[in-house]
Amino acid sequence: MNAPIVILGSGLAGVSVARELRKLDKQVPLVIVTADDGGFYSKPSLSNALAVGKSAAQLALTPMAQLATQLNASVIHAHTRAERILPEGHALETGSGRITYGKLVLALGAQPIRLPLQGEGAAAVLSVNHLNDYAVFREQLEGKRRVAILGAGLIGCEFANDLRVAGVDVAVYDLASQPLGRLLPARAAAFFRARLEAAGVRFHFDTSIEAIALSSQGDGGSSSYRLVDKHGNTHTADLVLSAVGLKPATALAQAAGLNTARGIVVDKLLRTSAPDIYALGDCAEVEGLVLPFVMPIMQAARALAKTLSGAAGGEVAVDYPAMPVVVKTPACQAVVCPPPAGAAGTWREEVGPAGVRALFVGAGGKPLGFSLVGEAVKEKQALAAQMPAWL
Ligand SMILES: Cc1cc2nc3c(=O)[nH]c(=O)nc-3n(C[C@H](O)[C@H](O)[C@H](O)COP(=O)(O)OP(=O)(O)OC[C@H]3O[C@@H](n4cnc5c(N)ncnc54)[C@H](O)[C@@H]3O)c2cc1C
Numbered sequence: 001m002n003a004p005i006v007i008l009g010s011g012l013a014g015v016s017v018a019r020e021l022r023k024l025d026k027q028v029p030l031v032i033v034t035a036d037d038g039g040f041y042s043k044p045s046l047s048n049a050l051a052v053g054k055s056a057a058q059l060a061l062t063p064m065a066q067l068a069t070q071l072n073a074s075v076i077h078a079h080t081r082a083e084r085i086l087p088e089g090h091a092l093e094t095g096s097g098r099i100t101y102g103k104l105v106l107a108l109g110a111q112p113i114r115l116p117l118q119g120e121g122a123a124a125v126l127s128v129n130h131l132n133d134y135a136v137f138r139e140q141l142e143g144k145r146r147v148a149i150l151g152a153g154l155i156g157c158e159f160a161n162d163l164r165v166a167g168v169d170v171a172v173y174d175l176a177s178q179p180l181g182r183l184l185p186a187r188a189a190a191f192f193r194a195r196l197e198a199a200g201v202r203f204h205f206d207t208s209i210e211a212i213a214l215s216s217q218g219d220g221g222s223s224s225y226r227l228v229d230k231h232g233n234t235h236t237a238d239l240v241l242s243a244v245g246l247k248p249a250t251a252l253a254q255a256a257g258l259n260t261a262r263g264i265v266v267d268k269l270l271r272t273s274a275p276d277i278y279a280l281g282d283c284a285e286v287e288g289l290v291l292p293f294v295m296p297i298m299q300a301a302r303a304l305a306k307t308l309s310g311a312a313g314g315e316v317a318v319d320y321p322a323m324p325v326v327v328k329t330p331a332c333q334a335v336v337c338p339p340p341a342g343a344a345g346t347w348r349e350e351v352g353p354a355g356v357r358a359l360f361v362g363a364g365g366k367p368l369g370f371s372l373v374g375e376a377v378k379e380k381q382a383l384a385a386q387m388p389a390w391l
Pocket residue numbers: 008009010011012013014033034035036043044045046047080081082083107108109110128129130155249252280281282283291292293294295297325326328
């Protein structure tokens with residue numbers, strides 16, 4: 001038997017490349033190695049599951065056995081961590097032995113960034129980047145009234161809105177002076193903020209939480225926390241959720257001598273610096289771009305599947321058209337489509353009573369990116385068609 005295609009990781013990136021590959025080649029031996037249970041779930045649902053009334057168990061879409069059948073995978077090694085990649089031997093060392101590969105796909109995802117917080121409550125801060133994390137979050141949320149969220153980016157705002165829908169008191173802290181700081185220009189951000197505040201979210205901007213002390217221990221073993229911000233103000237919460245960003249998982253690749261920067265460095269063909277090793281998804285930096293979103297992952301999975309199957313007679317480059325991201329905040333609809341990396345231009349915002357349409361325009365008034373909030377989101381399709389490709 002030929003050495004198999006081995007996919008490391010069973011998140012959206014790993015599973016999508018396997019699914020796309022099977023559309024093109026039903027037989028090539030395929031092995032998936034994953035640190036988690038090998039089941040498939042939709043990660044974006046984690047930040048709006050309360051609003052739609054779903055538990056962690058209900059978010060698990062495809063159990064491992066079913067996925068293995070769907071993918072005609074020779075094996076899915078679940079709960080198996082890859083410990084070392086040996087590029088010269090075309091092999092992996094894992095917790096359950098050595099696995100050789102013909103081609104290796106790194107779909108290792110990213111890890112939540114941990115803030116350097118002081119205080120005995122710091123260790124209790126939760127992050128949600130996996131279904132298992134979500135199960136813990138929901139378990140700990142049981143009976144709690146006040147949640148503090150560190151970070152007012154996309155994930156922080158989505159969780160804030162979701163928790164409000166469930167009647168939880170939510171305070172969000174961020175160093176920036178507005179929500180979605182990297183995605184919305186000022187007036188769009190002000191509109192978005194006002195809508196979320198009207199829904200009951202309390203924002204604390206231009207600050208950061210520096211220490212978390214354990215405030216009390218209730219009869220049922222429940223704790224509450226005293227958060228101290230950088231101005232010395234104190235705040236109280238029953239649970240603290242960190243949503244300050246993710247760091248691509250580069251350690252395994254780096255230890256194997258592969259080029260890494262912000263992510264595992266790959267070219268447009270999704271090739272790493274080592275022969276027969278490819279990378280995609282949250283762990284990858286594609287031609288300088290780290291795009292931890294569903295649509296770019298799907299683009300990459302389709303291109304890589306063609307390469308792996310040989311269906312196109314050679315390696316296939318990924319292309320990234322402009323791909324707007326919908327922010328899942330029912331209190332204020334929002335869609336963001338950032339300009340291509342490094343593009344020069346300015347924001348032009350049109351503020352209306354029911355929304356803000358913001359265009360990022362470059363030389364000669366050429367639209368390069370956009371942000372839409374409120375009713376302006378209905379322009380998403382029309383504007384997306386005018387945007388330049390990201391890659
Ligand atoms: C709460 C939340 C909401 C989101 N909402 C949206 C949204 O609305 N729209 C959007 O476009 N994007 C959204 N995203 C981003 C999107 O979900 C991710 O970009 C995508 O799911 C990442 O998939 P991945 O496969 O690259 O990584 P992951 O899903 O993290 O998968 C990584 C895999 O690698 C495995 N692994 C890691 N290390 C090892 C090892 N050493 N050995 C073996 N296996 C290993 C893990 O077990 C896992 O199976 C959201 C993200 C979050 C966290």
